[in-house]
Amino acid sequence: MFELFLPMLERLGIIVTAAFIFTRFHFFRELADQKMLTGKQQMTAIGFFGLFGMIGTYTGITYDTSSLEFGRWAYQLVDTEALANSRVIGIVAAGLFGGWRIGLGAGLIAGFHRYFLGGFTGLACGVSAVVAGLIAGFFHKKGKPLKLKTALFVGALAETIQMGIILLMAQPFTRAWELVQEIGLPMIAANGVGSALFLLIIRNVLNEEEKAGAVQAQKALKLAELTVAHLRKGLTKESAARACRIIYDEVDVSAISMTDKQTILAHVGLADDHHHYGESIQTDATREVIYSGRRVIAGHEDIQCRNKDCPLGAAVIVPLKKRDEVVGTLKFYVRTEKEISTVLLELIQGLSALLSQQLELADADQAEEMARKAEVKALQAQVNPHFLFNSLNVIVSLTRTEPDKARSLLIALSKFFRQNLGATTKTRVSLAEELKHVRAYLLIEETRFVDRLKIDYDIDESALSAKIAPLTLQPLVENSMKHGVKDQNEEARITLTIHREDACVRVSIADNGRGIDTERLQQLGDEVVDSDKGAGFGLYNVNKRLEYMHGEGAKLHIESKPGQGTMISFTLPLEEKEETA
Numbered sequence: 001m002f003e004l005f006l007p008m009l010e011r012l013g014i015i016v017t018a019a020f021i022f023t024r025f026h027f028f029r030e031l032a033d034q035k036m037l038t039g040k041q042q043m044t045a046i047g048f049f050g051l052f053g054m055i056g057t058y059t060g061i062t063y064d065t066s067s068l069e070f071g072r073w074a075y076q077l078v079d080t081e082a083l084a085n086s087r088v089i090g091i092v093a094a095g096l097f098g099g100w101r102i103g104l105g106a107g108l109i110a111g112f113h114r115y116f117l118g119g120f121t122g123l124a125c126g127v128s129a130v131v132a133g134l135i136a137g138f139f140h141k142k143g144k145p146l147k148l149k150t151a152l153f154v155g156a157l158a159e160t161i162q163m164g165i166i167l168l169m170a171q172p173f174t175r176a177w178e179l180v181q182e183i184g185l186p187m188i189a190a191n192g193v194g195s196a197l198f199l200l201i202i203r204n205v206l207n208e209e210e211k212a213g214a215v216q217a218q219k220a221l222k223l224a225e226l227t228v229a230h231l232r233k234g235l236t237k238e239s240a241a242r243a244c245r246i247i248y249d250e251v252d253v254s255a256i257s258m259t260d261k262q263t264i265l266a267h268v269g270l271a272d273d274h275h276h277y278g279e280s281i282q283t284d285a286t287r288e289v290i291y292s293g294r295r296v297i298a299g300h301e302d303i304q305c306r307n308k309d310c311p312l313g314a315a316v317i318v319p320l321k322k323r324d325e326v327v328g329t330l331k332f333y334v335r336t337e338k339e340i341s342t343v344l345l346e347l348i349q350g351l352s353a354l355l356s357q358q359l360e361l362a363d364a365d366q367a368e369e370m371a372r373k374a375e376v377k378a379l380q381a382q383v384n385p386h387f388l389f390n391s392l393n394v395i396v397s398l399t400r401t402e403p404d405k406a407r408s409l410l411i412a413l414s415k416f417f418r419q420n421l422g423a424t425t426k427t428r429v430s431l432a433e434e435l436k437h438v439r440a441y442l443l444i445e446e447t448r449f450v451d452r453l454k455i456d457y458d459i460d461e462s463a464l465s466a467k468i469a470p471l472t473l474q475p476l477v478e479n480s481m482k483h484g485v486k487d488q489n490e491e492a493r494i495t496l497t498i499h500r501e502d503a504c505v506r507v508s509i510a511d512n513g514r515g516i517d518t519e520r521l522q523q524l525g526d527e528v529v530d531s532d533k534g535a536g537f538g539l540y541n542v543n544k545r546l547e548y549m550h551g552e553g554a555k556l557h558i559e560s561k562p563g564q565g566t567m568i569s570f571t572l573p574l575e576e577k578e579e580t581a
Contacts, residue, residue, distance in 0.1 A: 011059050011086055012194050016201055018052055018090075045094070045102050050109025052090030053129065057114050060085025063183060065120075065175045077119030080175075084183040087114065087125075088132050088158045089194040095136025096146055096154060096199070103140075107133030121179065124169035128162035135161065146203075148196045155195025159188045223247055223351055231358040235320065235328050237277055240265035243355070251347070254312060255333035261290055261326070269333065274307045282306070286329055289317045293326050295349065299337055316340060318352035322359050330355065394448050409447055416440040428549070431498060431505065431572075432464035438473045438496065445481060452488070456495040463500040466572045469545045473507070476568050479539060480511040488513060500574065508569035516560040539568075546570055 060083040063069075077083065087110055095103025111129030115122045139154050163184045170176035226246045230239040240258040244266045248256040255269025259281055267275040281287060282305070285298035298315045305312065314337040320328040332348055334340060395413070398406035416437060442455050473496075480494050495510045539556065546554040550572055560566035 007061055011061075012190065012197060014055065014059050014086075016197065018055060020201060022048065022052070022202075042098070042102060043105075045098055046105030046109065049090050049094035049098075049102065049106035050113075052093070053087045053106055053110025054113045056087035056090055057083065057085050057110065057117065060087070063179065065179055077117055077122070079118075079120050081119045082121045082179050082183070083114075083117075083119065083125070084187055086191055086194050087129060088162065088191050089155060089198055091129055091132045092136040092151070092155050092158050092191075092195045093198050095133050095138075096140055096151060096195075098137075099140045099142070100134055100137025103133030103135075103137035104130065105133070107131070120175065121166050121170045124166045124176075125162065127169065128158075128165040131161060131165065132158035146199055148199055151199040152192045152196040156188050156192030159191040163188070223250055223354075226250075227355065228358050231355060235260055235265065235359055237265050241268070241277075244268040247351070251332070251344075253332045253334055253339075253344075255331075257331040257333065258320075258328060259286060259331070260328040265328070270311050271305070271307070271333070274305075274310070283317075285315070286317055286331070289319050289329050290326050293319050293321065293324075295319070295345075295352075297337070297340060303333075311335060313337070314340060316345065316348050318348055319356075320352065320359060321356040327359065394444070398447075405447065409444055412440040412443045416444070427469070428467040429470050430464060431466050431468055431507070434468055434470065434473050435459070435464065435498070437471075438477055441474055442477065442494070449492070452492060454491055454493045456493065458495065458497040458499070460499045463498050463505040463574070466505040466574050468572055469549050472542055472546065473509070475539070475542050476509045479568070480509055480513065480566065501571070503574050504571045505574055506569060506571050508567055510565065510567040512565040515562040515564050515566055516558070517562055521558060521560055 062077065062081050063084055064081050066080040091103060091107045091110055094106035107130040111126035114129060115126035119125075135158055136154050139150060163180045166176050167173070167180060170179070223246065227243040230242040230246075233239050235258075244256040244258050245268050248268045253269070255267060255271060255275070257267040257275065258265045262281060264275065264277055264279045264281065266277060281290075283298065283303055285296045285302045285304075289296050296317045298317060300313045303310070303312060303315055312333040313335045315334070316332045318330050318332075319326045320330055330348075330352055332344070392413075395406050395409050398409065439457075446453050446455055477494065477496065493512045495508075497506075497508045497510070499506050539558075543556045546556065554570050554572060557569050558566065559569075
């Protein structure tokens with residue numbers, strides 16, 4: 001009995017080797033990860049596990065029940081011979097990993113093979129192979145990790161049942177009994193250990209792949225971070241070239257290329273002498289990716305390069321998408337298809353998803369910028385028509401009587417509208433620029449309401465470097481004009497104050513007008529308030545832009561009492577850099 005046990009353990013080295021080789025196949029990783037297999041993958045799994053069972057049979061040790069001698073390898077058995085083998089390990093693994101269907105299929109293949117090999121236990125061993133697959137399938141738990149003790153138990157159980165089937169079916173019984181006594185315990189122990197060892201090898205290999213996958217995911221995130229500043233500007237020649245260069249420097253491939261739906265946007269690496277920006281897409285594989293939205297692995301023939309000496313032998317092509325619509329492709333070129341590893345494919349797939357997200361964010365940024373410009377244009381539309389007509393009327397009336405003043409007003413009007421039109425090209429301007437805009441506006445208004453309007457400026461020059469959204473002060477000053485002083489019988493007064501307070505700047509516009517009633521005061525700035533004179537939208541727009549650009553603390557603060565005037569104020573950070581759109 002013990003002289004058989006050690007040779008059986010030696011044969012487990014073959015099991016270890018086979019287990020390692022099996023983990024190289026993609027279908028096996030899907031199986032081990034408890035994922036749903038396609039019909040083709042199931043048939044492949046059955047074939048491989050069945051083959052594994054056949055290997056376990058061939059590497060078995062023959063036992064002659066007449067001479068009581070053990071042989072070395074099994075190729076064909078005579079009536080007095082039987083086998084001590086590790087066939088059950090492959091079958092048990094099939095059932096544990098894939099369920100009863102794959103276990104049954106592998107058992108049928110290995111069982112038929114064993115039956116035709118001969119020997120007086122041929123039929124019994126063939127039947128027991130099928131039973132082993134069904135038993136292992138019973139212990140299959142989809143979605144739950146397999147435990148070593150489960151594999152150990154099922155392997156030993158399947159072999160124990162095989163011994164029972166041999167006793168029931170093999171003839172003569174006395175010979176079967178002698179066989180079971182001789183090989184039963186060694187085979188039960190060895191195949192139990194072999195099943196557990198098979199699982200252990202697979203688990204360790206898969207854990208290593210998970211670690212490698214984590215490293216690639218980390219690299220993909222790093223690349224996404226490095227390229228975000230470029231691709232957030234959209235898929236252009238410049239952004240594609242910079243992104244490809246960054247990826248090429250970080251990933252061990254021969255070349256990186258990026259396309260839109262018609263042309264090559266960038267190519268970095270080998271073959272850049274004949275793969276150029278602006279060329280039309282040549283490969284059917286790239287068109288397939290654009291059409292289907294799925295990854296394609298292209299061989300040398302599929303690349304379809306017109307240069308016969310092109311060093312690029314294979315490529316992985318993945319889609320770049322925006323809102324599930326393919327807008328371009330990202331290509332990873334290598335010299336041969338052998339360089340395309342599973343780890344590289346996972347990196348490419350992850351990077352494709354991350355870069356696609358960046359392109360979607362680029363669209364969101366553009367939409368936000370368009371919304372910002374729309375807000376500014378809304379403010380421009382609000383101020384332009386009536387103010388322009390009134391200003392021109394004043395200038396016309398002064399042309400004969402006070403031509404110098406008319407000339408000054410015309411210059412002021414020109415400056416006002418020049419800055420007004422330029423507001424859509426900037427996200428932030430200095431308070432100094434904004435103040436010039438307001439002074440031009442108020443100079444015209446002072447001329448219109450001569451002897452009825454007085455403007456006071458209380459300006460701290462050291463505070464004028466603070467940044468602010470364009471067209472912020474003018475709507476507030478205009479609000480004071482429309483709703484604070486126009487209906488005044490006595491002299492109307494507007495005071496514009498800009499003071500530095502530590503690291504902030506406080507801006508306020510005060511008037512001595514009729515004030516605002518309490519109910520309306522609570523609504524202004526936080527929502528659009530209906531008004532015949534239109535103040536609600538302007539204040540709401542300014543308030544939201546201040547909050548968005550400078551934070552909650554920059555929101556408008558409105559103080560007013562009926563008959564006692566109104567003061568609108570806000571605070572800004574002192575030092576910010578100007579950005580251009």
